[in-house]
Amino acid sequence: MGTHAQGKKPRRRGRRRIVDYPRAGRSGVRRWLPSWRQLLGATGLFVTAVAVLFVCVYVSVDIPDENAAARREANVYYWSDGSQMVSTGEVNRQNVELDQIAPSAVHAVIAAENETFYDDSGVSLKGLARAAVNMARGKETQGGSTITQQYVKNTYLSQDQTVTRKVKEFVIALKVDRKKSKDEILKGYLNTSWFGRGANGIEAAAHAYYGIPAKKLNPSQGAMLAAMLKGADLYDPAVGAANHERARQRWAWILDRQVRVGLMTKKERAKYRTFPEPRSRSRSTSLGGQTGYLVDVANRYLKQHTGLTDEELAHGGYEIHTTFDRARVGRLERAVRRVTARDLDPKKRPADRYVQVGAASVRPSDGALVALYGGPDATEHFTNNADTSGVPVGSAFKPFVLAAALQHGVSARDLPVSDVASLRAPAAGVRQSVLADSHYASDGTLSRSDGAPDPDRPTLREALVSGGNATYVRLGKDVGQDMVRRTAVAAGLLRQSMAPLEPTFSIGTSTPSAIRMATAYGTFANDGVQRDPYSVTKVLKDGEPLPGLEPPSSRRALDPQVAQEVSDALRSGGKHLGVDVAAGRTGDQDRLKSAWFTGFTKDLSTAVTLFRLRPGEPQLLPMSGVAGKKSERGNVLPPRIWKEYVG
Template sequence: MALRTLSGGVPAATGRGGSAGEPRAGAGSRRAARQPRRKLPSWVPVDRLAVLLPLARRMRPHYPRPGRQGFRRWIPSWRQLMGSLLITVGLVTTGLALVYWRTEIPEDLNSFATQQDNVYYWDDGTVMARTGWVRRQEMPLEEVPEDVRWAVLAAENASFYEDPGISPSGITRAVTRMLGGGETQGGSTITQQYVKNAYLNQDQTFSRKFTEMMLALKVDNKFSKDEILEGYLNTSWFGRGTYGIQRASQAYYGKEVSELNASEGAFLASLLKGAGLYDPALGGGNRERAVERWEWTLDRMVEIGRLSPAERAKYTKFPEPTEVTGGRTDLSGQQGYLVELAKSYVTRSGKVSDAEFDLGGYQVYTTFNKTRTEALDKAVHTARAKLDPKKREEDTFVRTGAATVGADGKILALYGGPGFLKQGFNESNAVTVPAGSAFTPFVYAAALSEGVMRERQGPRVPVTPSTPYDGRHNASLMTPEGPYWDRDGKVVKGQNDGGKSWGEAITLREAMVNSVNMPFLQLGMDVGLDRVRRHAVNAGLLPSSMGPQKPAFSLGTSTPSAIRMATAYGTFAAKGKHTEPYSVLRVTRNGQKVPLPAVRSTQALSADVARKVTEALEGVMEEGTGATARVPGVRAAGKTGTTQDNKAAWFVGYTEQEATAVVLYRMDLRKLDLMPLDRVAGADAGTLGSRLPADIWRDYTEGRTKGAARP
């Protein structure tokens, strides 16, 4: 084959018997029909293409890799890996640069600066309370003491003045949590937190986190560090409805932020992690967490060189914040407890954060009845007037909780204590007081539903109200295998109140009417304590309040709140149908409905079992231990409740429409230890429990039905 050169210098082949570019003779019509080859433009370096094109063909990735067998064909070479990595890095860098370039800092801050009151309504639609905690006051950074500033930085972002506005390690943690299915949170710098507070929402999503980081870089480049820190301190949420460190200083210490010291600043810094966990006024272990965080923050200030060891040594006593005060709240008396209960329901069930709720604008329509609330408050005050702590030491630390819950689950009224502004602890919702013998109706209901088993591997035997049981004092507790032995090898014996024996055979109804302990102690063992527990929970008691499953379980070692006891007895009133208690009918925010879970009921007990329990409890009020609570003209059922150590007294009564539980106990809230009720209100020595709960129920029922038509 002869060679010739194109105008660009590329060799071209010429066939035998003809010139280049012309088909050979006899090539046939198909070759003759081919289009003539286009010439390359004169500016194309054809000689270089001749070298580069083969090289490009060799560099072109061959995947799966030729010349390999099996799975090895799919393993990329190091050249392919490096090439892919470089391309990926380039694309990501370019993408991030483009996003950063297109990110703009919003001109306006979030709506917290235009917050509104939250309004609560009684069940009849009239206004119950307005809460207006949320206020924000701009405070120049120079007015914030340097020690207070560094307390915040030590707790939140010690490298604030050196970082670029974001934390690479924090970003890594956020991405890791996201990939692991967790929330994309944690590790944010002060700048990121300020961006989130001032420009974004509180959603924990990857897109929001990514936007937060881009904005943080922009903000860090546009504003000085001091400007960012000032904005952060003025927009952060500190609890008690306050935004900004100036309002927080007023809410927790009643003074200007300029008057704070490093110790007080360290406490306020702890609130940035969540006031719901660190505000001591909210109870629930908050004070212990706050003290631990306060100590850590001061130590951290020493570690980063912003507080001398000598100064640190001065701060050994925790700077106790003041009680919840300030703002136009209408939280005096019982209304504060009602508001807090309703708010808790909205934030929990409506999935509204505390910070969002405190921005305001919510209209909360509650289930609370004003007439019942006032009547219950009056009845409790009348009973407590019989206490005289100045003359009788036994009358000190006496506490009362009460609640009325409708058969349909609506919380209609409660008594939470002497007043929310005096005591934030809600005694109607306390879970520290044993139910005592007020728990026995659940044992009775379980027996009527399940029957009993007295022989090992034997059949379960039905139980009726007339079934006889041993009512003797100190009778041995029996199991299918024989006597029940304790860990010390002693036979466990049941004891009746006052040591009274009721004979070897007393019917279950008679035992309920007269509050005889021994039959129900044995009945619980015969039914099975696990079954008793299940029926109590199905009726409305919380699993977390259940006592240990030992024989005494049947006599009320569980610690339900008054709200839950009223709910569970309301299941009997509702013919066995249970509805979880709720305090809010509906919620709107500036006219827009806030979704709440639908109210649902379950058939916890058969209507027949509920009827038999009610018949026995009606006997309690007609002829038994609850006779002092009887109200003429009102058909009601109820049960007294005492504990063997005499540290609690209950009365729970109900009609067809609602149930009310009243509990009386002695407790020093600083120690959280129950004390005996002996001689409370001048009772005789040896008197078990107290008559005050039954008196409260009677006076309350009379007060709210006075003037109304009676059957």
């Protein structure tokens, strides 16, 4: 027995693990499933770690200096020579006390933005979680913030959409909620929030949208302003039909929301069924005259090319260098005023009432917009007539039809066989006058002119500058209206300004802006090389340039011979001005409700349009009788403005 005991080996016991994972004594999937004790421990450890981390962050983050963080700067605009054009001044904001704001407007904001404002701790855990998820997905972190958090963002922090900024916002909001009363926070929020139209704060917004102080806002107006907090870029009703509909729906929702949360009675809600239309957009007196139009064009250009928003621009601090030539802008404005004052008499001639003028000058070599005339005063007539669509261009469109014919040819049946070969060879340097000096014969074919003028059958060159609408309707059909449209767009007109392809398309039913007409004619002046118009050369923020503002690149739209032939044909249209200029214009055959003149030299292309439009109405008024019986339906005025400008 002793021998047997001596030969037995003791069993070796395994060392006990601190964490039994993977779990011993289990097999298969159960080996990898944690026990409830392990789950509970892991959860407790995670919660403890988060709590410790939060305490560390809470202790380390202090409330910044409110005044320094909330300070806003002006935007400064410069002429092309580097001199200052205008400073937009300090941010349009007037701080007011809560008792200077209509209670109904305050209720609208609370109902729309944070119905539990007076009861919550100033933060939204759901909003912070959503920010983290959105950040992980590569989306913006905004959304779900309380009024306190939005006040903190407006007053203490940058506008960057990052998780770090969101965490700081959360912590500072907790501290601000403990340090300030709810009324102080609400007052700060209403005074610092962006409402669009350059208005920071509800007092400035009330003046911008309704011309009254915030104290006089009625519940309907207050709900409309509360809708702007969602994003004025998308909700300002004056910007367009889509914005208007969004604003109307948001306005109605806010009023209904006040009823649901107990801030308005159903009886009071029933009083407001009509959307409270705000006043037309306006600018401060520093943006009067042409300055407001120039700033508007520059802002739109830089927003399109840099991604800046209206809200970011309103925060200020940008140095914006433009292409506008101060001397030319002043000269163009004086030319319009002199001609209209001399030739229009609205007191004696009813047809002279509601006459409006738009004009723009572009440098063909690089597309720089050097001058424009948008209307009499940007603070009274906000619509920029130099950059508006809706005014048919008439016979001033014919050069694009001729260019399409010269560039792409017409069908072989329209020319004698001997002429087709030369027409098809522009690249070899053959002049295009084969077509430009042809006319439509009685059999409907294009034939070479024998040199003798024939008013019944003008050549394409002759019909370009005086009458000949029927000739160009036929030419557009023979070339192909789609080809004409493509040629016009390649030259610089916008596709969205093109009219439907109907028989009259080739004689100017399209509605380009004066800026785009000057640009497209500039393509002829630039030997067929097209450049898009631009109005901003550089923008500096804190001394650093913003990307995306390089001058537009050039592209060949027409063969050089085609551009030169069109230019030569147009020169006869400018002979009556007494200067060497190529020009296209509307004429007495045009029955459209507008008058145009576009003339260019090698250095400058300028388009002038004249039309009648009663304020607040979308339809153009007739031009018959404008400037008297001998004015050719007002068609003499745009050339006179052009001559006064360049002379």
